[in-house]
Amino acid sequence: MTGSTEAYERYRAPEFRRLLAAARRSLERNGGEVKGSIGLTNPTSAERNAVIGITGTYRSADVRRITIPLSAVEESVRNVAGMSLRDILERIGPELRLRAxxxxxxxxxxxxxxxxxxxxxxxxxxxxxxxxxxxxxxxxxxxxxxxxxxxxxxxxxxxxxxxxxxxxxxxxxxxxxxxxxxxxxxxxxxxxxxxxxxxxxxxxxxxxxxxxxxxxxxxxxxxxxxxxxxVDDLASRVLVLNLPATGQGLGQWLTDAARYGTPFHITLHQLITLPIAVSLPTVYVCENPAVLRRAAGELGTSSPPLICAEGRPSTAFHRLARLIVDDGGLLRYHGDFDWPGIAMTNALCTRYGAEPWRMSSGDYLNGVCADTEHVPLNGKVQDTPWDPNLAEIMTNEGRAVYEEAVADILLKDWHPYRIPHHGES
Incomplete structure (x- = not known):
């Protein structure tokens, strides 16, 4: 019977399933070496009898756990089937995954x-x-x-x-x-x-x-x-107002839009393919397009040069901001008095040397008094190095002040204002 199919098939029986699974884990853990013991918890009658057959040692019916030297299993398998324990396991499948x-x-x-x-x-x-x-x-x-x-x-x-x-x-x-x-x-x-x-x-x-x-x-x-x-030169864009520029195509369009005080969306594709130069001493930056929309509607050509971050600055925004700063321009930024808005202020100050505008603790407290929405201030607290008291006051007040709520004050600062167009002194 040694080496016969009948001998091999007996190890596929249910009573050997858990025993051979434990043997597989032991061999894989020990790099294929037959050493140590394996065990069965709460063995069935069939499993107990199988172990008795392997070891030749009686185990009582009330035993809760049976422990068997792996070498005993190896010896029994060789005597019965003419194969090593590893051969039996890999024939049943899958192949052993030796961890070492x-x-x-x-x-x-x-x-x-x-x-x-x-x-x-x-x-x-x-x-x-x-x-x-x-x-x-x-x-x-x-x-x-x-x-x-x-x-x-x-x-x-x-x-x-x-x-x-x-x-x-x-x-x-x-x-x-x-x-x-x-x-x-x-x-x-x-x-x-x-x-x-x-x-x-x-x-x-x-x-x-x-x-x-x-x-x-x-x-x-x-x-x-x-x-x-x-990545996508059409999806990335930046909204501007009264931003005359020099350069074929885009520069001409921006200058014409500024003559009429009309907002203009610049795509990243335009900034790349139609290079411009923006030579302005100061350009204002707002966070919310509603502020730019009011500036266009109420001030028109009297509004100062303005670009809008529209929440999170786009790649097009950053490319335009770099053009302005590299040509000697100063960015003056106003955003929301909430922690993301403060984080954006810090980022623009660090990256472009931007100047916070109407972003002092006094401006915040005036906004709190005027704001009727009472939006709770949430998120991670940010430092305010341009006004160290601001972060502490915002934390104590616990209220956000969004830019559109103080738009009247911003527009009042901008009026009257007239930007010289290209060719004018």
């Missing part, structure tokens, strides 16, 4: 993929690249890629970073599909929501800028744009 072997294979795969990343010229040239690789290795990202058999994604990410790093200074921005095609052969490989590759690349770009990778489509578009990669 898996760890070795995983370590080897990790070393290989990291060596490929370290072979890039970026590794010797840029500390941020080395930090990016180290972060991927330490937080389990590389292990995840190996387990999902997606290791090629790291080499693709490296190619994208090398491409961006090799572009000459002053090169025209590259569209995201063109970048993906040039580095992966797939125009959609870097699209949002297209798996791990875009996230791998964006993590590297965020590390290069010394900042965490933020969530949200606009934050990611802005990060791509910081490296002259355009």
């Amino acid at each position: 072997d898996e760890r070795t294979a995983l370590d080897q795969a990790r070393q290989k993929i990291l060596a490929e990343g370290e072979a890039s010229p970026l590794h010797a040239e840029h500390p941020w690249y080395r930090q990016w690789l180290a972060d991927l290795a330490s937080d389990g990202t590389i292990t995840g890629l190996i387990n999902k058999e997606n290791t090629r994604l790291l080499s693709q990410a490296v190619r994208v970073l090398e491409f961006l790093n090799s572009r000459p200074s002053g090169s025209l921005p590259v569209m995201l599909p063109s970048l993906a095609d040039a580095t992966t052969g797939d125009t959609k490989a870097l699209n949002p929501g297209r798996g791990s590759l875009p996230t791998l690349v964006l993590r590297a770009l965020a590390t290069a800028r010394g900042m965490p990778l933020e969530s949200g489509a606009e934050a990611r578009r802005e990060l791509w744009d910081a490296f002259d990669v355009i």
Whole structure:
């Protein structure tokens, strides 16, 4: 009977199922070595009899747990079936996953993929690249890629970073599909929501800028744009009023719109393809389009140059703001008196040297008195370095004051105002 099909089949019976499962776990845990013991808790009568048959030792019917040396199971299987315990288990299936072997294979795969990343010229040239690789290795990202058999994604990410790093200074921005095609052969490989590759690349770009990778489509578009990669040049836009500029096409349109005091939406596509220069000493910035709408309706051409963040500044907003500041212009910003509005004020002050305007503790308290909505102040408290008392007063009051509630005061500051148009002194 040794080695016969009948002998093998007996181990597929229900009374051996839990026993062999425990034996499998032991072998996988110990790298295939037959050592230690396995046990059964609350064995059935059939399981108890099977163990008695294996060990030759009687076990009473009221026993709660049976412990068996794994070597006894191995010996019994060899005597009955002419096979090793491992042979029986793998014939029943699936193959054993020996943890020691898996760890070795995983370590080897990790070393290989990291060596490929370290072979890039970026590794010797840029500390941020080395930090990016180290972060991927330490937080389990590389292990995840190996387990999902997606290791090629790291080499693709490296190619994208090398491409961006090799572009000459002053090169025209590259569209995201063109970048993906040039580095992966797939125009959609870097699209949002297209798996791990875009996230791998964006993590590297965020590390290069010394900042965490933020969530949200606009934050990611802005990060791509910081490296002259355009995700969607039509969806990103910025609303302006009375912002004359020089330059073919867009510059002429903006100047004409300012002559009539009419609002104008600028797309990122226009800013890229129709370069402009904005030479104005001061440009006001508001957060809420309702404020710009009132300025257009009530002041018209008397309104100062105004751009609107429309909540969260877009990539187009940032590109326009940089144009203004690089030409010597000052941005004066007003936003909501809530913690996100304060955070945006801080961000614009840091990034562009913007000047908070009508954002003092006195302005806030006046707004609290005039505001009838009594909206509770929620979110993470932000510092107000331009007026250190403001954050404390806002916390004590516990109320938000939205920009549209104080629009009368803003418009009063702006009137009268007349911007000189191009060609005028």
